[in-house]
Amino acid sequence: MRIFGLIGKKLTHSFSKKYFTEKFEREQIKQVVYELFEIPSIDDFPQLIENQENLKGLNVTIPYKLEVLPFLHEIDPAAERVGAVNVIKIQENKKLKGYNSDYYGFKISLEKFLAGNTEVKAxxxxxxxxxxxxxxxxxxxxxxxxxxxxxSEKPDILTYNQLNEDFFSSHQLIINTTPLGMYPLIETCPEIPYHLLGENHYLYDLVYNPENTLFMQKGAENGANVKNGLEMLYLQAEKSWEIWNE
Structure with a gap:
């Protein structure tokens, strides 16, 4: 029996277990399970690896995407550039290699959303x-x-009150990486001047619950193209499976 799973501090509302369990049933993948491993501290991570003899791969979620780095033997170049790991492949002799499937999921999803129109600023x-x-x-x-x-006190980072018509006419892609609008706080959204949006704008929200966030609603009301993070979530999960089995 091969074991895969997710490590994190609080995993009550995990997407991953449901996704992979349904995938295994749908694709008739036998002798494999996906488990949730709540660990109160990253210091418990080595013991988990030691105790789970048939563990072959892990997803990593908050708050351990950075904290797990010192425990890895190798890091994929893309994950190294991102500076965070959300997939671990457990190799022979329990050698651990870290990857970032969020990178792959977002890249593929964004390219589809823009439909080849990468002549934009974000x-x-x-x-x-x-x-x-x-x-x-x-x-x-x-x-x-x-x-x-x-x-922000850094000159290269804008504050929301600096966003004016000039920025919105020259930056067509707007990506929400904050948790604003995520369930249960669905009445919140980033404080941008939505009235300056138009049909040339693309709003990508990493939030996927609810599927239609207030950020997306306000964008669509002003003619913008909108997309949530659900496809990215599916893509990164499939990339995890590919990494574990390649």
Whole structure:
């Protein structure tokens, strides 16, 4: 029996277990299970690896995408550039290699959303962990970007009150990497001037629950193209499976 799973601090509302369990049933993949491993501290990680003899791969979620790095023997170049790992492949002799499937999921999903129109500039809303993979994807697609944050003393990071008509006419792609609008706080959204949006704008929300966030609703009301993070979630899960089995 091969075991795969997810490590994190709180895994009550995990997408991964349901997704992989249904995948195994649908594709008739035998002798394999996907488990949830809640660990109160990353210091418990080595013991988990030691105790689970048939563990072949892990997904990593909050808050361990950065904290797990010192425990890995090798890191994939894309994950190294992102600076975070959300997939671990457990190789022979329990050698651990880290990957970032968020990078792959977002890249494929964004390319489909833009439909080849990469002659755009982007605003990344938020500077937290979720923005890291987004940044590297934009660099690899040669899409110039600026970060936007609620509070910033750095000249290269904009604040929301700096967003004016000039920025919105020159930056057509707006990516929300903040948790604003995520269930249960569905009445929240990034404070951007939505009235400046139009049909040439693309709003990508990494939030996937609810499927139609307030950020997306306000964008669509002003003619913008909108997309949530659900496809990215599916793509990164499938990339995880590919990594574990390649």
């Amino acid at each position: 605003l990344i809303l938020g500077t937290g962990g979720a923005s890291k993979a987004v940044k590297v994807v934009l660099e690899d697609l040669n899409i110039p970007y600026r970060y936007v944050s609620r509070n």
